Structure formats: structure tokens, C-alpha cells
Amino acid sequence: MKNEPIRAIGLMSGTSADGLTAAYCLIDFDKRKIDVKAFKNYEYDLKLQKRIIEARSLSLKEIVKLHYDLGKTWLDMIIKFLKEFNIRKSEIDLVSSHGQTVYHSSPDKITFQIGEPEFISRNLNIPVAYDFRVGDIILGGEGAPLIPFMDEFLFGEEKKPVCLLNIGGISNISVVGKGVKTYGFDIGPGNTLMDWAIGLYTGGKKTYDKNGNIASKGKINFKKIDYFIKNKFFCQKPPKSLDREEFGKEFVLKNFDFKKEKIEDIIATLNFFTAKSVEISLKKFVKGKISKLIISGGGVFNKTLFSNISFLLKDISVESIELYGIHPLSKEAAGFALLGAARFLGVKSNIPSVTGSKKSVVLGKISLSDKTLF
Numbered sequence: 031m032k033n034e035p036i037r038a039i040g041l042m043s044g045t046s047a048d049g050l051t052a053a054y055c056l057i058d059f060d061k062r063k064i065d066v067k068a069f070k071n072y073e074y075d076l077k078l079q080k081r082i083i084e085a086r087s088l089s090l091k092e093i094v095k096l097h098y099d100l101g102k103t104w105l106d107m108i109i110k111f112l113k114e115f116n117i118r119k120s121e122i123d124l125v126s127s128h129g130q131t132v133y134h135s136s137p138d139k140i141t142f143q144i145g146e147p148e149f150i151s152r153n154l155n156i157p158v159a160y161d162f163r164v165g166d167i168i169l170g171g172e173g174a175p176l177i178p179f180m181d182e183f184l185f186g187e188e189k190k191p192v193c194l195l196n197i198g199g200i201s202n203i204s205v206v207g208k209g210v211k212t213y214g215f216d217i218g219p220g221n222t223l224m225d226w227a228i229g230l231y232t233g234g235k236k237t238y239d240k241n242g243n244i245a246s247k248g249k250i251n252f253k254k255i256d257y258f259i260k261n262k263f264f265c266q267k268p269p270k271s272l273d274r275e276e277f278g279k280e281f282v283l284k285n286f287d288f289k290k291e292k293i294e295d296i297i298a299t300l301n302f303f304t305a306k307s308v309e310i311s312l313k314k315f316v317k318g319k320i321s322k323l324i325i326s327g328g329g330v331f332n333k334t335l336f337s338n339i340s341f342l343l344k345d346i347s348v349e350s351i352e353l354y355g356i357h358p359l360s361k362e363a364a365g366f367a368l369l370g371a372a373r374f375l376g377v378k379s380n381i382p383s384v385t386g387s388k389k390s391v392v393l394g395k396i397s398l399s400d401k402t403l404f
Contacts (some may be wrong), residue, residue: 033060036374039111040367041104041127045199045274046221046328048237049073050104052111052124053363057371062183064368068115069360072107076234085132085144086275093132093144100130101146105153125150126159126370126394128362134163134273135176141173141286147258151397158397159370165394166380171387174271177385178204178214179372180365184354186212190321194351195308196361197221197329197337200272203308204384205316215268215315218307219277220329223300226282231293239297242334248298254285255303264288264310267366269386300332305338311342322347326361369393 035056053069074082081088081096088096108125111117127150129143147158154359163173175185181194181204191207194214199222204214224245225238239245263276285294312320323346329335330350351358372379373394380387 035065036371037121037123038136038367039122039125040106040363040364040365040370042361042363043082043100043104043128043130045131046238047074047079047130047199048328050107051359051363052108053360053367054111054115055364057368057369059371059375063229064180064184064356064364066356066360066364068111068117069357069363070111070114071359072110074103075266076237078103079237080234082130092279096132097144098149100144101149102148103287104145105149108150108154118155119156122156123158124370124374125154126366126373128162128366131158134271136172136183136271136273139170140174141167142172147397151399154317155241155399157354157399159373159394160397161395162366162369162379162393166385166387167389169389170386171380171382172269172271172324173385175202175204175384176369176380176393177202177362177365178206178212178381180361180368180378181214182206182212182381183368185324191318193312193316193320193323193346195323195325197325197327197332197335198362199225199274199276199303201304201308201327201329202271203311203316205320209382212381213268214381215270215311216272217311218264218272219300219304220327221304221332222274222389223277223282223304224297224332226279227286227293227296227300230279230282231288231296238328239301239332239334239343241243242301242332242336243280244294245297245301245332245334248292248294249294249295250302251299254299255306258285258303259306260308264307265313268315269384271385292360292371301332301335304329305335308339309342312346314382320346322349324351326351326356326358328359330358351364385389
């Protein structure tokens with residue numbers, strides 16, 4: 031089956047909890063190519079988003095209900111996706127779901143993703159790959175990040191080392207290239223702190239700073255940033271990974287006073303702090319000279335953040351992954367389509383130099399349908 035492109039739909043519901051991204055991909059393992067034929071993000075309503083964000087404070091019954099509700103919601107969204115892009119079920123070999131992370135602890139080596147996959151596999155009669163992080167954790171790894179497998183798949187033959195930065199709720203990087211032993215790690219907050227601040231300030235009426243417009247009007251508090259970067263996480267050597275809450279609601283409430291400080295100044299400070307965490311990680315833990323930094327994720331569209339990163343990394347060419355034919359918002363969903371295809375083909379997909387796992391293994395579980403596997 032490796033000789034034929036695999037037709038997979040990747041599903042990603044990230045730490046920002048703003049919606050589900052679906053990407054329909056043709057994956058060619060022989061040519062090391064991912065062709066994203068269609069993708070779309072389906073926004074969650076504010077009530078569902080709030081339940082996801084506050085999942086840690088939910089009762090056991092409420093967590094289980096959220097697990098089922100997400101499974102049903104994703105099924106409805108996939109059906110809508112297939113109709114919108116005229117994709118027939120016969121044109122899909124598999125669906126691959128990251129799930130929704132509700133807890134991840136690097137020190138404790140535990141992770142938990144929810145969203146019942148059988149709603150999709152039973153109703154659409156398409157097999158679903160899911161729960162990719164556990165296999166790595168059982169072998170001593172962090173279970174994250176997993177997208178470096180995609181980065182190596184696509185950019186592993188580059189003559190000069192390339193650094194890929196994904197800015198979702200959390201930011202993570204990977205370094206790949208010819209002769210490079212691929213490595214990567216979570217580097218700090220992505221959009222999460224800015225999103226929390228906007229949400230708290232507006233009472234949930236707004237959830238993010240569109241295009242970085244609010245940040246562009248504010249004054250950066252460099253004293254606070256000097257304090258923030260003393261956080262022990264930034265000195266911790268890789269492999270390392272973050273849970274959304276490590277730089278989340280409590281961090282914002284502890285360090286900012288919404289009654290005394292302007293929202294523009296708060297967002298400007300958090301925006302620059304996010305960019306600063308990128309600079310720190312590249313200088314401390316990235317080996318050798320990097321020719322370019324390729325950015326994906328929602329953070330690409332925050333013009334102020336993109337500008338701050340470019341300002342701090344003057345000697346590196348900072349680019350959007352869109353220049354390479356992949357829409358920034360489709361990358362993670364496409365990455366999980368690739369991980370799902372690897373699961374069905376029995377291809378090892380974690381990278382021990384990234385996660386700290388004892389060895390490379392095939393990741394993920396399978397929710398079977400009546401469809402015959404490859």
C-alpha cells in the first residue's frame with residue numbers, strides 16, 4: 031500500500047479550543063509528499079469552547095459527557111466537510127483524530143485526550159486512528175510534540191538545517207535537514223496567554239486578538255517580560271512539553287490587573303513575551319546555524335507577533351509555511367492525517383530525540399469499521 035497515496039482526513043482540535051480543523055490529504059510515503067486537497071476549520075460555539083477550556087474543573091460525569099458530545103460534534107462536522115468539498119466516503123481510506131487534550135503533564139508522564147472516535151467509525155464506516163501520545167509515554171517519552179515527524183517527512187532532505195515553528199495554543203519547534211538528527215520540543219506559550227487575556231477582559235465575548243491589532247496599539251512592559259523569562263521552563267533542557275494551563279488563566283490573573291492596566295498594554299506585553307520565548311529557545315537549545323524559520327499555526331496571522339519574532343531573529347529568514355504549499359491552519363490536521371496513515375501502514379512515527387522515548391514505535395490505536403484494512 032505504500033506505493034499508492036493514502037487518502038486520509040486528519041482532525042485537529044488544539045489547545046486554543048476554538049474549533050475543529052479537518053484536512054483531506056493524499057499522502058505518498060515513497061515521494062515524501064502530503065497533498066492537502068481540502069481543509070476547513072469549524073468553529074465551536076462559545077458554550078462548548080468554555081466546557082473544553084474549563085475541563086479540569088468539570089465533574090467526572092461532565093467530562094464523560096464532553097467526551098461523547100465532542101465525538102458527536104466531530105461526526106456532524108465531518109459530514110458537513112464531505113458535503114462542502116464533494117468528497118465521497120469511497121474516496122477516504124481512514125480518518126485520523128488527535129482528540130482534545132484535557133490534561134497533559136510532562137513531569138508525571140501522563141496525558142489524556144477525549145472525543146469518542148466510534149461515532150465516526152460506526153456511522154461513516156471508515157476506520158479511525160486516534161490516541162497517538164500514549165504509546166510514546168509508555169516508553170518513557172513526553173508524548174509530545176508529535177508534529178516533528180511531519181517536519182522530517184517533508185523537510186528532512188533540505189541541505190541546510192531548517193527550524194519549523196508551530197504557534198497554536200502552545201508553541202513548539204522542530205529542527206530537520208539532511209545530516210540532522212531531528213529534534214524538537216515545546217518552547218512556551220503560543221496564543222494561549224493572549225487568548226486568555228482577551229477572553230477575561232471581554233467576559234468571553236471575544237476570544238483572540240485578530241491580526242494582533244490590539245497588541246499593535248499597546249506599550250510593552252519589559253520589566254514584566256524580564257520576570258516572565260526567569261520561569262524555570264525556559265532553562266529546562268529538552269525533551270520537554272507543556273500543558274496549556276502552565277501558561278494559562280492563572281498566569282494572566284496573577285501578573286496583570288485589568289482594572290489598572292490597559293488591555294492594549296497587557297496584550298502587547300504578552301505578545302512580545304511569546305516572541306521572546308521563541309528567541310530564547312532558539313539561542314539556548316538549537317544547535318548550529320539555522321537558515322530559516324518556517325511558521326505555521328494560527329499565530330502566523332497575528333501580524334504583530336510575526337513582526338516581533340522577525341525583529342528578535344534578525345539573522346534568520348522568517349517565513350510562513352504557506353510559501354511551501356501548506357496553509358498555516360491546515361498543518362497540524364495534515365500532520366495527524368500523516369500519523370494516522372503511518373499507524374495503518376505500521377510505520378514508526380515518534381522520534382525519540384524529540385520526545386525522549388526509549389525507542390521509535392508505531393503510534394495510535396484503531397477504531398475499526400466494517401471496512402477491510404489495507
